[in-house]
Amino acid sequence: MxxxxxxxxxxxxxxxxxxxxxxxxxxxxxxxxxxxxxxxxxxxxxxxxxxxxxxxxxxxxxxxxxxxxxxxxxxxxxxxxxxxxxxxxxxxxxxxxxxxxxxxxxxxxxxxxxxxxxxxxxxxxxxxxxxxxxxxxxxxxxxxxxxxxxxxxxxxxxxxxxxxxxxxxxxxxxxxxxxxxxxxxxxxxxxxxxxxxxxxxxxxxxxxxxxxxxxxxxxxxxxxxxxxxxxxxxxxxxxxxxxxxxxxxxxxxxxxxxxxLYLEKFKNFKIILRGIPVKQFNIADEFRYPEIIKYRPQIATIEQATTEIKVGFIKEAPKLPVCGYNVYHKNRLIRPFWKVTMDGSALGNGVVGVLEANFIEPAHDKQDFERSSLFQRLEARLKKIIYDYWSSHSHVFGYRTPQMPADKSKRIPIPDQPPTVNTFNPFPSPSSQGGPVIREINISNATSVRTVAAPPPHMRNSTGVRNNFQPVQLTPQPAVTDTRNKHVGKSVEEISQENIQLFMKCEEYVKKETEMEQTVRNLEKELEEAKSKCAQLAMLVDAKKKEMQQV
The missing domain is CATH 3.30.565 (Heat Shock Protein 90)
Structure with a gap:
């Protein structure tokens, strides 16, 4: 038995x-x-x-x-x-x-x-x-x-x-x-x-x-x-x-x-806490300048894996530096206000997203997700969505988006023609828009997303990337368009992909810089400890010499 x-x-x-x-x-x-x-x-x-x-x-x-x-x-x-x-x-x-x-x-x-x-x-x-x-x-x-x-x-x-x-x-x-x-x-x-x-x-x-x-x-x-x-x-x-x-x-x-805790509002069910029903709240209902991005991961084994990512400014923006995603799984909140941008950076302040990701698996405590390749790809995409949204909307609150420094060795050839002036789009409030902007993203077509510029070196200091989005006075200019020579030099898709790669490299360098600074601090601390020990040993040696002389 x-x-x-x-x-x-x-x-x-x-x-x-x-x-x-x-x-x-x-x-x-x-x-x-x-x-x-x-x-x-x-x-x-x-x-x-x-x-x-x-x-x-x-x-x-x-x-x-x-x-x-x-x-x-x-x-x-x-x-x-x-x-x-x-x-x-x-x-x-x-x-x-x-x-x-x-x-x-x-x-x-x-x-x-x-x-x-x-x-x-x-x-x-x-x-x-x-x-x-x-x-x-x-x-x-x-x-x-x-x-x-x-x-x-x-x-x-x-x-x-x-x-x-x-x-x-x-x-x-x-x-x-x-x-x-x-x-x-x-x-x-x-x-x-x-x-x-x-x-x-x-x-x-x-x-x-x-x-x-x-x-x-x-x-x-x-x-x-x-x-x-x-x-x-x-x-x-x-x-x-x-x-x-x-x-x-x-x-x-x-x-x-x-x-x-639950994304969809219950119709015939209540959570009653200490005798009083809990009023369900979805922060996406309060978004300013909302957008909906359809995200479709490449998963052959999972049908209908497409999810909608709602992103926008919180109503308290720009005063509150809240940023991140509320990620749900099967209607249940797993990661609240998950910050995917770098700490210490003002980029993305006030931008919050909401999505339901049923194609990735939560951890056993349902407070995080398993670190799978799907999760890592989703994290990279969510980071880019924040940057894209910020670069397109931050002007609403008087922030200036940093631009890539000119690379003289790889300059795109431009023929002698009247310049094209791009102006910011004065986004109306959600009520006047009649609904959020909807875009679609396929993970196999990364270039379909708007480009984002990396912070230039002169806007960084020894502690990493500065909060380099400073308020500016905007003066809208009339847009001047030129329909001639649409395909000159590099394509928009190529520039978009290059920008993404440059930004990712910038983040890697900042991370390495932080690690190096920590290493330097640790070494300086060890050096001070070694100097202190040397001083103590020198004092002991002097004391021993004096004892020997007295003998």
């Missing part, structure tokens, strides 16, 4: 560390509820309750989905099993419930009601790290009880013996937040005929011995503690303004994070 694979209780704790961010763990539990929309779920509630046993807070997640029968709850609370076969569901690995609950607290108890094939059941399961640790278990044991509620009087569902059922009930009462059988079964009262409730208790503390999640700062929210707010340091007005934006706020406010 083959033995089953044992999983030590310590694995529960170590496995939960895949979630570095507490809100990422909460999002996993919300995903389970959202996946139940296809089964008729209309809400998921997130709230805080107080445990009477030890007067401590606990997290509650409750939905009105189809619920789990005895077989379903066992699959849910086992490791590495997923019954989700649909490509539209968010969870695929079957490990999210365990990692997320154990990331938030030491213990979790699950209540679920469902009806399958005309049989109504209710089940209770306990995943308790505290129980396993204190009883010295070397295997993960999950106490569960099931009850048939199809008939007038509920009947326990017995698999082995009635003593086994009673033993499981006793463990539940001893290690759960509920001391009596009545208290335990009262948790089903607000579930109704179908649904699931998860209570996570013995919540984790931070290094200072304070609960990681804060329930007292805002009665309508659950927050993570922002250390910069409590450090007592004076905050400048610009920093306060930056912190007021959702790109900062979502890192510490669950309400802000969940408002952006």
């Amino acid at each position: 083959l033995e089953h694979a044992r999983v030590h209780p310590k694995f529960l704790h170590s496995n939960a560390t895949s979630h570095k961010w507490a809100f990422g763990a909460i999002a996993e539990l919300l995903d389970n509820a959202v996946d139940e929309i296809q089964n008729g779920a209309t809400f998921v509630k997130i709230d805080k309750i107080d445990i009477a046993k030890n007067n401590s807070p606990a997290l509650v997640f409750q939905d009105d989905g189809a619920g789990m029968d005895p077989n379903g709850i066992r699959k849910c609370m086992s490791l590495g099993y997923s019954s989700k076969k649909s490509n539209t569901t968010i969870g695929q690995y079957g490990n999210g419930f365990k990692t997320s609950t154990m990331r938030l607290g030491a213990d979790a108890i699950v209540f679920s009601r469902s009806t399958r094939s005309g049989k109504a059941t209710q089940s209770v399961g306990l995943l308790s790290y505290t129980f396993l640790r204190r009883t010295g278990q070397d295997d993960v044991i999950v106490p569960m009880i099931d009850i048939d509620i199809s008939k007038e009087r509920p009947q326990p569902i017995i698999y082995g013996s009635s003593e086994d059922w009673s033993t499981n009930l006793d463990i539940l009462l001893k290690w759960s937040p509920f001391s009596t059988k009545d208290e335990l079964f009262q948790q089903f009262d607000d579930i109704g005929t179908h649904g699931t409730k998860v209570i996570i208790y013995n919540l984790w503390l931070n290094d200072e011995g304070i609960y990681e999640l804060s329930f007292d700062d805002d009665d309508e929210d659950i927050r993570l503690r922002d250390e910069s707010v409590h450090d007592g340091k004076r905050v400048h007005a610009k920093e306060l303004e930056r912190r007021s934006h959702i790109s900062y706020h979502l890192r510490y406010s669950l309400r802000a994070y969940t408002s952006m």
